[in-house]
Amino acid sequence: xxxxxxxxxxxxxxxxxxxxxxxxxxxxxxxxxxxxxxxxxxxxxxxxxxxxxxxxxxxxxxxxxxxxxxxxxxxxxxxxxxxxxxxxxxxxxxxxxxxxxxxxxxxxxxxxxxxxxxxxxxxxxxxxxxxxxxxxxxxxxxxxxxxxxxxxxxxxxxxxxxxxxxxxxxxxxxxxxxxxxxxxxxxxxxxxxxxxxxxxxxxxxxxxxxxxxxxxx
Numbered sequence: 001x002x003x004x005x006x007x008x009x010x011x012x013x014x015x016x017x018x019x020x021x022x023x024x025x026x027x028x029x030x031x032x033x034x035x036x037x038x039x040x041x042x043x044x045x046x047x048x049x050x051x052x053x054x055x056x057x058x059x060x061x062x063x064x065x066x067x068x069x070x071x072x073x074x075x076x077x078x079x080x081x082x083x084x085x086x087x088x089x090x091x092x093x094x095x096x097x098x099x100x101x102x103x104x105x106x107x108x109x110x111x112x113x114x115x116x117x118x119x120x121x122x123x124x125x126x127x128x129x130x131x132x133x134x135x136x137x138x139x140x141x142x143x144x145x146x147x148x149x150x151x152x153x154x155x156x157x158x159x160x161x162x163x164x165x166x167x168x169x170x171x172x173x174x175x176x177x178x179x180x181x182x183x184x185x186x187x188x189x190x191x192x193x194x195x196x197x198x199x200x201x202x203x204x205x206x207x208x209x210x211x212x213x214x215x216x217x
Contacts (some may be wrong), residue, residue, distance in 0.1 A: 012205075021146060021177060022153055022186075024170035030159035035069030037076070040105040040191040041092055042184045043085055061088045062184035065099050068198055072157030080185055089121050100197075104131050105191035124163040130194065136208030142177050145186060148193035 044061035051157040061083040077095065092104065106118070115133060152158050153173075162164040168185060175181035 008140055017066075021150065024174045026153040026156065026158075026165070027165075027170055028156050028159035029162060030074055031067055031161055032071070032074040032159060035074070035115050037099045037101040038066065038103050038105070038192055038195055039065055039092065039095055039099065039101040040064050040066075040107075040188040040195075041088060042107045042188045043088055043118060044082065045182060060184050060190040063088065063091050063095060064185065064188045064192075065095050065101065065190060066189075066193070068134055072152060072159070073192060074157075074162035075158070075165070075169065075189070078160065078169045078185055078189075080168055080182070085117055086121075089118050092118075093121065100213040103195045106131060107187060107191065141187065145176070145183075145190040148190035149186070174207065188203040 009154065027210055041064075042062045044059040060080050063077070065078075067074045067076060076099065078089065080084045084093065095101075096104070115131075149158070160169060169189070172181070172186045176183050176186050
């Protein structure tokens with residue numbers, strides 16, 4: 001038997017994941033902040049301005065900021081909540097101003113409506129970014145998420161700092177892909193695999209080293 005099976009059967013270690021796809025213990029702890037910032041979000045609601053979006057859709061929205069670096073991915077911020085489309089876009093704008101990511105990956109059930117809203121928000125708030133939209137297709141999305149994350153997690157190439165965001169992400173990794181479990185954060189995390197990968201080159205360490213340790217740039 002495998003090492004994980006031995007730990008479960010003989011050491012009473014029941015952390016292999018409720019969905020038997022991802023092991024949440026493979027999410028490493030770290031604080032790697034040198035690299036290229038990227039942003040991904042999942043719209044849980046179709047309603048642009050509904051305050052009670054969860055009552056209308058039953059699904060959450062998710063927002064993840066991470067750093068792509070030569071050794072893998074480091075999650076800076078992971079949020080989830082029952083947000084309307086407008087509230088999600090406002091949170092995206094706040095994260096954009098704070099981290100200045102290179103790309104923004106968005107998943108929406110109604111791509112056209114969401115695209116119109118974010119373009120209007122960009123015009124009014126001078127929020128300029130390169131947006132890549134992905135359609136939500138339930139049947140094919142599970143396999144895509146597995147291919148995007150499974151090998152990276154097993155190799156220890158995804159890390160996150162301690163905190164509530166990490167705990168929520170680990171919980172969704174453990175439950176994936178159970179039918180009634182939320183997987184919006186896992187879905188958002190997987191979209192980074194479809195963004196253009198940075199070409200760090202031979203001088204990656206020198207290029208992305210912070211000149212001011214406290215300010216981070």
